[in-house]
Amino acid sequence: MLHENLSINEKGHLEIAGVDAVELASTFGTPLYVFDEGLIRENCRKFKKELANLYENSGVIYAGKAFMTMNMAKIVEEEGLYLDVVSGGELYTALKANFPASRIFFHGNNKSFQELKMAIQYGVGRIVVDNFYEIELINDICKKMKKTVDILLRITPGIEAHTHDYIKTGQIDSKFGFGLENGHALIAVKTAVKMKTVNLVGLHCHIGSQIFETQPFKDAGIIMMELVKTIKDEFNYDIEELDFGGGFGIKYTKDDKPLPVKEYLEALVLSIREKAKEHGLKLPKLLIEPGRAIVGPAGMTLYTVGAIKNIPGVRKYVSVDGGMSDNIRPALYNAKYEAVIANKASKPLEEVVSIAGKCCESGDMLIWDINLPKVEPGDILAVFSTGAYHHSMSSNYNMLPRPAVVFIYNKKARLVIKRETYEDLIKNELFEDKGKTVSFFEHTV
Numbered sequence: 078m079l080h081e082n083l084s085i086n087e088k089g090h091l092e093i094a095g096v097d098a099v100e101l102a103s104t105f106g107t108p109l110y111v112f113d114e115g116l117i118r119e120n121c122r123k124f125k126k127e128l129a130n131l132y133e134n135s136g137v138i139y140a141g142k143a144f145m146t147m148n149m150a151k152i153v154e155e156e157g158l159y160l161d162v163v164s165g166g167e168l169y170t171a172l173k174a175n176f177p178a179s180r181i182f183f184h185g186n187n188k189s190f191q192e193l194k195m196a197i198q199y200g201v202g203r204i205v206v207d208n209f210y211e212i213e214l215i216n217d218i219c220k221k222m223k224k225t226v227d228i229l230l231r232i233t234p235g236i237e238a239h240t241h242d243y244i245k246t247g248q249i250d251s252k253f254g255f256g257l258e259n260g261h262a263l264i265a266v267k268t269a270v271k272m273k274t275v276n277l278v279g280l281h282c283h284i285g286s287q288i289f290e291t292q293p294f295k296d297a298g299i300i301m302m303e304l305v306k307t308i309k310d311e312f313n314y315d316i317e318e319l320d321f322g323g324g325f326g327i328k329y330t331k332d333d334k335p336l337p338v339k340e341y342l343e344a345l346v347l348s349i350r351e352k353a354k355e356h357g358l359k360l361p362k363l364l365i366e367p368g369r370a371i372v373g374p375a376g377m378t379l380y381t382v383g384a385i386k387n388i389p390g391v392r393k394y395v396s397v398d399g400g401m402s403d404n405i406r407p408a409l410y411n412a413k414y415e416a417v418i419a420n421k422a423s424k425p426l427e428e429v430v431s432i433a434g435k436c437c438e439s440g441d442m443l444i445w446d447i448n449l450p451k452v453e454p455g456d457i458l459a460v461f462s463t464g465a466y467h468h469s470m471s472s473n474y475n476m477l478p479r480p481a482v483v484f485i486y487n488k489k490a491r492l493v494i495k496r497e498t499y500e501d502l503i504k505n506e507l508f509e510d511k512g513k514t515v516s517f518f519e520h521t522v
């Protein structure tokens with residue numbers, strides 16, 4: 078199986094973290110996001126430990142955009158990680174979960190006045206400043222509130238990571254950060270150093286996501302340390318923290334070959350140490366921001382098979398009860414997945430089919446050409462590695478209620494987000510009539 082926490086029980090059913098997936102589907106309904114909480118915690122610890130072993134003065138920040146709920150924020154806090162939030166909504170969720178504001182890093186390329194005010198009012202640990210407009214906004218807010226704030230500047234280091242175009246972020250032609258090549262980074266440093274309301278603590282860069290090589294991390298280490306040296310020389314200013322973002326690749330299919338986390342980190346740490354030695358610089362605090370690698374492999378989605386359409390000599394379409402509304406990644410990035418029929422996990426593979434979502438889009442295909450046992454309506458399809466950027470990117474397209482979320486821990490299933498209801502879909506609508514009472518059947522857990 079794709080991940081170690083997946084197995085097949087004596088009934089021939091798929092199990093995740095020791096819990097029968099078919100039972101989960103029948104108890105909680107489908108589509109269903111299932112997370113192995115034990116694996117999330119293990120991944121948090123692994124990142125912390127691997128980094129600390131290589132570099133003492135370090136910290137791991139969980140990137141909330143991958144999967145953000147109050148329960149997730151609690152796990153992140155309990156595991157001693159920092160938290161990266163990227164909107165007022167993520168910040169609100171974290172604060173509601175009692176996540177300490179001082180451990181929050183606030184990201185985003187267009188933070189609004191209200192979002193920044195909220196962040197400053199609640200005392201977030203760091204604002205990761207993306208652009209000149211934002212520096213001025215922060216300055217104004219801090220002056221009005223008579224506060225100061227610790228910031229990192231997001232740098233676009235000019236590195237091309239070999240990943241999907243939509244998830245590359247380090248190249249100069251990017252909407253994120255201050256460009257290094259065009260001199261914006263140094264102008265931003267100069268501005269921040271002079272500003273009384275902000276305390277420039279460090280620099281940030283993020284080169285992309287789902288990366289399978291060490292070279293971009295090595296390059297990022299070198300480029301950022303050169304910048305630290307330039308800042309020291311030009312402004313006599315010490316940069317105390319370097320945050321290198323996330324990007325650690327994971328396995329969606331057997332063809333994906335992520336490296337052990339240690340290898341990416343070693344590459345990064347080596348280049349930082351070498352540059353520090355070469356230029357006689359103090360070693361900065363080293364931060365990383367993994368999202369996908371912490372939650373991605375820990376999640377899977379369960380669907381129920383419905384209509385099956387065989388077009389002889391062409392293709393067999395197997396439709397499931399979810400689709401691009403709970404997994405936009407195939408449509409957005411042409412992302413590939415592996416899946417099994419959870420109730421036939423030990424049956425031989427018999428046919429090649431394509432898994433279609435239920436949204437009104439021809440592009441709503443979850444998997445093209447997958448080998449499965451004979452598929453029938455009512456079968457439970459389990460799609461793997463759906464922990465990151467699935468729930469967080471879900472929508473109500475076609476007025477589909479968002480799936481429930483279940484955490485498995487110590488072989489017990491716990492509902493952490495209820496399935497949305499049809500009432501939830503219309504709850505914010507202002508409608509003049511009283512509206513009619515409509516009966517319907519839905520799996521409400």
Ligand SMILES: Cc1ncc(COP(=O)(O)O)c(C=O)c1O
Nearest residue numbers: 140283286323324366367368369
């Ligand atoms: C600034 C920043 N940090 C961290 C992450 C998390 O990246 P990943 O999920 O690839 O680890 C992202 C998303 O790519 C990001 O934009």
Ligand SMILES: N[C@@H](CCCC[NH3+])C(=O)O
Nearest residue numbers: 142244286287406465466
């Ligand atoms: N949402 C993307 C990654 C973007 C990361 C955010 N900067 C994905 O599913 O792969």
